[in-house]
Amino acid sequence: MDDQLNRVFSALADPIRRDMVARLAVADAGVNELAEPYDVSLQAVSKHLKVLEEAGLVSRTRQAQRRPVHLExxxxxxxxxxxxxxxxxxxxxxxxxxxxxxxxxxxxxxxxxxxxx
Amino acid sequence: MDDQLNRVFSALADPIRRDMVARLAVADAGVNELAEPYDVSLQAVSKHLKVLEEAGLVSRTRQAQRRPVHLExxxxxxxxxxxxxxxxxxxxxxxxxxxxxxxxxxxxxxxxxxxxx
DNA sequence: TCCTTGTTCAACCTTGCGGTTGAAAGAACG
DNA sequence: CGTTCTTTCAACCGCAAGGTTGAACAAGGA
CATH class of the missing domain: 1.20.5 (Single alpha-helices involved in coiled-coils or other helix-helix interfaces)
Structure with missing residues (x-):
């Protein structure tokens, strides 16, 4: 429970991840979609998503090749x-x-x- | 304003700093007092306080040799x-x-x- | 003035994080 | 099957974060 707080707070300490959350509040999105505005590689975005997921802030479901990200x-x-x-x-x-x-x-x-x- | 969010979220991402905030909500305290429960050096605690201060979460006033920490x-x-x-x-x-x-x-x-x- | 208490500065070490590139894995479709 | 699209794994790099120790600074009190 304390670990959870660690993870959530540090997940949101990164501006890219905060922006992702802000955009996911509007609509679910895939990794490519999410990565588009940022000037970093797709792999970096994938890592960010992993952090958000481990913090319990997002969940992902498989849908064809895509793995849409959903805000929790x-x-x-x-x-x-x-x-x-x-x-x-x-x-x-x-x-x-x-x-x-x-x-x-x-x-x-x-x-x-x-x-x- | 975005920087402020960065600082606040990452300041609270550390369990020691969160605990400090929790204790400062009860009463102001000096560095020594604050450091007592943790198994780290005084200097480490001083660094933590600097982080909290730069995030705007605490302020400090001088009072004799002491520098009491106050939650904002x-x-x-x-x-x-x-x-x-x-x-x-x-x-x-x-x-x-x-x-x-x-x-x-x-x-x-x-x-x-x-x-x- | 010297000593004591409380706090910070400076230098250093190690770990973790955000970034990269390159290769691989999963799933649809020719 | 092989191709293509999307996503992730693995290895690596640079740097900041949290920790340490030792010395310095600030402000009473003897």
């Missing part, structure tokens, strides 16, 4: 959950800090009441 | 926006596909094979 959007949830979790935590922390500051401002005789560790 | 949660938005955009696009595409299939189903001009999932 569920994995995105893994990332958003991770991100949102810590973002919320951080925001919550700020909120509490504001409370503490406000309390210190209003009532300076009370030391500690909420024993946050 | 806003950058998360950049990622979630990117992710949500394409996830929504993909989901929209499925919805339309369902419509097409429903139409094909109602309009049975081709009683062909569609034996798969």
């Amino acid at each position: 959007a569920e994995v995105f949830d893994l990332m958003t959950k991770w991100i949102e979790r810590y973002r919320r935590q951080a925001e919550e922390r700020y909120r509490r800090l504001d409370d503490v500051l406000a309390e210190m401002d209003a009532d300076q005789t009370r030391p500690d009441e909420r024993g946050a560790s | 949660a806003e950058v998360f938005d950049l990622m979630t926006k990117w992710i949500e955009r394409y996830r929504r696009q993909a989901e929209e595409r499925y919805r339309r596909l369902d419509d097409v299939l429903a139409e094909m189903d109602a309009d049975q001009t081709r009683p062909d094979e569609r034996g798969a999932s």
